Amino acid sequence: MIIIDGKETANTIKQEMAAEVAEMKTAGQKAPHLAVVLVGHDGGSETYVRNKIKACEFIGFESTLIHYEDDVSEEEVLKKVVELNNDNAIDGFIVQVPLPDHISESKVLEAIDFRKDVDGFHPVSVGRMALGLPGFVSATPSGIIELLKRYKIETSGKECVIIGRSNIVGRPMSILLSQKTPSGNATVTMVHSRTQNIPEVCRRGDILIAAMGSPGFVTADMVKEGAVVIDVGTTRIKSDQTKSGWKLKGDVDFETVSPKCSYITPVPGGVGPMTIVSLLKNTLLAAKGGMF
Amino acid sequence: MIIIDGKETANTIKQEMAAEVAEMKTAGQKAPHLAVVLVGHDGGSETYVRNKIKACEFIGFESTLIHYEDDVSEEEVLKKVVELNNDNAIDGFIVQVPLPDHISESKVLEAIDFRKDVDGFHPVSVGRMALGLPGFVSATPSGIIELLKRYKIETSGKECVIIGRSNIVGRPMSILLSQKTPSGNATVTMVHSRTQNIPEVCRRGDILIAAMGSPGFVTADMVKEGAVVIDVGTTRIKSDQTKSGWKLKGDVDFETVSPKCSYITPVPGGVGPMTIVSLLKNTLLAAKGGMF
Numbered sequence: 001m002i003i004i005d006g007k008e009t010a011n012t013i014k015q016e017m018a019a020e021v022a023e024m025k026t027a028g029q030k031a032p033h034l035a036v037v038l039v040g041h042d043g044g045s046e047t048y049v050r051n052k053i054k055a056c057e058f059i060g061f062e063s064t065l066i067h068y069e070d071d072v073s074e075e076e077v078l079k080k081v082v083e084l085n086n087d088n089a090i091d092g093f094i095v096q097v098p099l100p101d102h103i104s105e106s107k108v109l110e111a112i113d114f115r116k117d118v119d120g121f122h123p124v125s126v127g128r129m130a131l132g133l134p135g136f137v138s139a140t141p142s143g144i145i146e147l148l149k150r151y152k153i154e155t156s157g158k159e160c161v162i163i164g165r166s167n168i169v170g171r172p173m174s175i176l177l178s179q180k181t182p183s184g185n186a187t188v189t190m191v192h193s194r195t196q197n198i199p200e201v202c203r204r205g206d207i208l209i210a211a212m213g214s215p216g217f218v219t220a221d222m223v224k225e226g227a228v229v230i231d232v233g234t235t236r237i238k239s240d241q242t243k244s245g246w247k248l249k250g251d252v253d254f255e256t257v258s259p260k261c262s263y264i265t266p267v268p269g270g271v272g273p274m275t276i277v278s279l280l281k282n283t284l285l286a287a288k289g290g291m292f
Numbered sequence: 293m294i295i296i297d298g299k300e301t302a303n304t305i306k307q308e309m310a311a312e313v314a315e316m317k318t319a320g321q322k323a324p325h326l327a328v329v330l331v332g333h334d335g336g337s338e339t340y341v342r343n344k345i346k347a348c349e350f351i352g353f354e355s356t357l358i359h360y361e362d363d364v365s366e367e368e369v370l371k372k373v374v375e376l377n378n379d380n381a382i383d384g385f386i387v388q389v390p391l392p393d394h395i396s397e398s399k400v401l402e403a404i405d406f407r408k409d410v411d412g413f414h415p416v417s418v419g420r421m422a423l424g425l426p427g428f429v430s431a432t433p434s435g436i437i438e439l440l441k442r443y444k445i446e447t448s449g450k451e452c453v454i455i456g457r458s459n460i461v462g463r464p465m466s467i468l469l470s471q472k473t474p475s476g477n478a479t480v481t482m483v484h485s486r487t488q489n490i491p492e493v494c495r496r497g498d499i500l501i502a503a504m505g506s507p508g509f510v511t512a513d514m515v516k517e518g519a520v521v522i523d524v525g526t527t528r529i530k531s532d533q534t535k536s537g538w539k540l541k542g543d544v545d546f547e548t549v550s551p552k553c554s555y556i557t558p559v560p561g562g563v564g565p566m567t568i569v570s571l572l573k574n575t576l577l578a579a580k581g582g583m584f
Contacts, residue, residue, distance in 0.1 A: 082564045106425070123427075127419030130467075131459050133398070136417075157488045165470055167423050174466070175422075178457055178482045185486040187493060194477040196449045201479060 001258055002151070004265045005232075006143075009150050010273035016057050017277075017284060021060040021139040023289075032287030033062035034118065034280070035084055035093035037273055038102065039077065040070035045096050051123050056237035063285060064090070074103045085113040091135075092118030092286040094279070096136050110246050115292050118282035121168070130175050134291045136282045141172040143274025144209065144230055151263060153207070153228055156185035161205030163191045163198075163251070167231050173209055185215075198222070210251035228263040248272075293550055296522075296557045297434075300563035301442050306351050309320075309569075315420070316579075325354035326410065326572070326580030327376055327385035328483070331369065331395065332362035337388050347568050353575065358381070366395045370403055376412030377405040381394070384410030384572070384578040385427075407584050410574035413460070422467050433464040433565025436501065436522055437475050439573045443555060445499070448477035455483045455490075456504035461524050462561045465501055466530055481567060502543035512548040520555040524563050540564075547559040 011254055021031055035055055038049050049065065056063035066080060077095070083095045093116055094230060097099035099105050120138035128135030137145075150156060160177050164170040178188040191201050192212075202208055202222040210218045211232035223229060233251030241247065250267030258264050285291060313323055322380065326348055330341050348355035358372060369387070376385045385408055391397050412430035419429030429437075440447060452469050456462040462482060470480040483493050484504075494500055494514040502510045504523035515521060525543030533539065540561030549557050557563055567572035577583060 027350070052362070054407050122424060123419030123425065125419065127415030127417065130418050130422050130463060131336075131415060155487050159488075165472070171422060171467070174482075175463070176464075176468075178484070179485075180457070183483075187483060188483065189479065189481040189485040190466075191479060194449050194472075195479040220431065234445075241318050286541070 001261050002263050003054055003258075004147055004151055004263055004270060006147060006265060006270040006273045009147060009276045012150075013146070013277045013281070014055065017280060018059040020284065024058070024185060030287075031060055031062050031089050032283050033064070033089055034283045035064040035066065035087075037066045037068070037071055037077065037084075037093065037095040037098070039068045039099050042098065045098070048089045049096055052276055052279065053125065055257060055280055059280060061280065061282040068098055071140055072103075074107065075117055077103055077108055079164060081108060081111040085111075085116060090116065092283045113226040118279055118286055118287060120123040120282065126167075126172070129172060132179055132181075134210060136285070137278075138168055139278040139282075140169050140271065141176055142278040142281070143273055144173060144232070145176055146278065147274060148207075148228075148235060148263070149180050151283045153263060155183060156208065159204050160186040160188045160207040161191055162208070162209045162211065163202065163218070164210070164228050164232075165190055165192045166211065169211040170209075171226070173211070173260070177207075187274040215249040215252040216251070218257060220253070220260055223260050225260055226262045227260065229257060229261045229265070230271065231265050231267050235274060244254045293555050295550075296439055296443055296555055296556045296562060298439060298557060298565045299365055301439060302569045303574070304442075305569045306347065308344060309572060310351040310480075312384060312576065313427065317349060317352070323352055323354050324383050325356070325381055326575045327356040327382045329369065329372060329376075329381075329385065329387040331360045331364055331388070331391050334390065337390070340448070341388055344568055344571065347572055351572060353572065362392050362424070363367060364395075366399065367376045367394055369400055372399045373400060373403045374408050377403075377408060383408075384408045384409040384575045385501040392404065393487070400481075401467070405495065408578060410571055410578055412574065418459075421464060424471055424473075428577070429468065429570075430460055430464060431567040431570035431574075432461050432563065433468055434570040434573070436465060436524070436563055436572065438501075439522070439557070439566060440520075441475055441565070446451065447475060450478045450498040451496050452478040452499040452501065453483055453494050454480060454501045454503065454508070455494065456502070457482055457484045457501065461503040462501075469499075506543055507541040508543070508545040510544040510549060512552055513544070515549050515552050517552055518554045520550065521549060521553045521557070522555050523559050526559060 037252045051065050072184045117125050120136040174188050174190050177186040199222040207228045209230045215235045222245045231252040232252035234248045236246050237249045239247035338352050345355050406414045409417050412428040456464040466480050466482050491514040499520045501522045507527045521545040523542035528538050529541045531539040540560045555558045
């Protein structure tokens with residue numbers, strides 16, 4: 001059984017990108033530039049945004065943080081989106097969600113020019129991905145694809161079972177893995193709350209991706225011997241083993257499942273560290289241009 | 293075994309729409325108006341377009357045909373698309389594909405305003421469908437969903453196997469049937485050329501949808517006893533039994549498969565007649581407004 005080290009892989013990719021950015025600069029090009037719009041003071045969001053900015057600095061990207069107070073108007077945020085769409089200095093930008101209730105998330109996300117939509121949440125980005133056209137793929141699915149590639153895990157012809165049908169993980173994963181591409185070509189089944197005989201369906205998976213946000217849901221009896229198990233869950237649960245009193249728990253019961261696997265991602269340190277890296281990769285792609 | 297009568301169902305829906313349009317007119321509203329852009333003289337395309345216009349007339353829609361010769365420039369077609377986007381008299385329009393080689397299909401289709409994209413081929417339409425947002429669903433998948441509804445075939449919790457991963461049938465079907473909606477909630481598996489043990493995977497299907505365009509591909513050994521079989525294939529093959537010397541053959545070997553089924557669609561007369569009806573339904577939705 002091999003534990004897929006997302007942290008190490010993410011670091012490797014960051015170093016590769018840092019080298020590429022250094023080369024770009026040597027060649028007289030400007031560094032890629034990511035802008036982040038943050039509204040309010042949600043603890044989780046502030047941490048995510050800080051980590052994104054830090055990662056930008058590490059690999060030599062320019063970054064700009066636009067931080068509004070909670071009471072900023074929807075109009076003001078939309079105006080900023082239009083401004084960033086038209087600002088040639090900005091290669092890509094994201095609006096950190098969740099937004100306060102008085103601001104429509106879909107209105108704001110749909111106002112982003114899809115050519116700068118490095119989060120890949122815009123309907124055009126999702127549609128282009130589904131149609132197999134070039135475009136930005138959202139961070140978590142693209143991070144998982146990258147992990148499978150780096151660990152040389154074959155997907156073609158494999159049965160792949162995805163638990164969870166969310167717009168940001170399950171749905172795009174099912175599309176990417178079943179597409180006619182070198183990192184696709186799997187026979188994909190989507191499992192969700194209405195699926196009957198969930199354990200039986202899961203046991204078909206040569207590759208099993210758990211992304212429903214239910215800690216410890218996947219137990220050993222649901223996993224095929226020798227399967228590759230990717231755990232996307234990250235639920236914060238109480239713990240007396242950590243200083244903070246909390247720890248992250250995945251959707252997979254690691255202790256009992258891991259002995260049956262050929263490969264497995266841990267939580268934390270598996271899929272999680274890959275997400276920021278994927279956002280940065282999208283920004284680098286945007287900066288290079290020629291995608292659209 | 294019940295044969296799903298697509299022709300009759302399509303006629304019923306056309307009559308329902310005709311009644312609705314008559315009511316709209318009585319209430320002083322204008323009739324829905326579909327425009328069709330056709331380039332050149334491809335025999336298949338001319339027939340399709342003629343049937344679409346005829347169906348419009350039957351149910352009381354206004355219709356406009358813009359017919360260009362083969363040598364029309366891409367610029368001219370794009371100009372027309374912009375004109376139709378801005379024409380308030382037109383509720384929805386389509387550009388009939390295929391287009392001649394010197395005109396970029398994707399460029400033309402992407403120029404259509406998604407609010408008038410009644411064919412549902414625009415990346416925004418596909419993205420909105422994938423995200424579960426209101427939008428236009430392309431004709432064949434929405435016709436199949438309608439047939440399942442009209443025949444009260446339960447999808448929730450059923451295993452559904454879709455053969456073929458095309459952008460216009462397999463992919464959207466897999467999304468619609470697995471979504472959290474009354475006509476979805478199925479456990480969906482996508483089968484394609486790289487799938488191993490295709491017969492075994494197909495036999496899991498309580499609902500089996502064949503959409504790969506390979507005449508007679510699905511044989512009795514690939515079908516679960518009591519399954520619902522939907523045949524989307526329509527390949528023209530030579531025949532000495534018809535006056536024209538041709539007949540349409542589906543992806544399912546009807547003779548051997550049908551005795552095993554609870555429900556099955558024939559070819560012709562199954563899914564086919566539903567596609568035009570779905571286009572008209574989209575046009576009616578566009579005319580009613582309030583979707584976006």
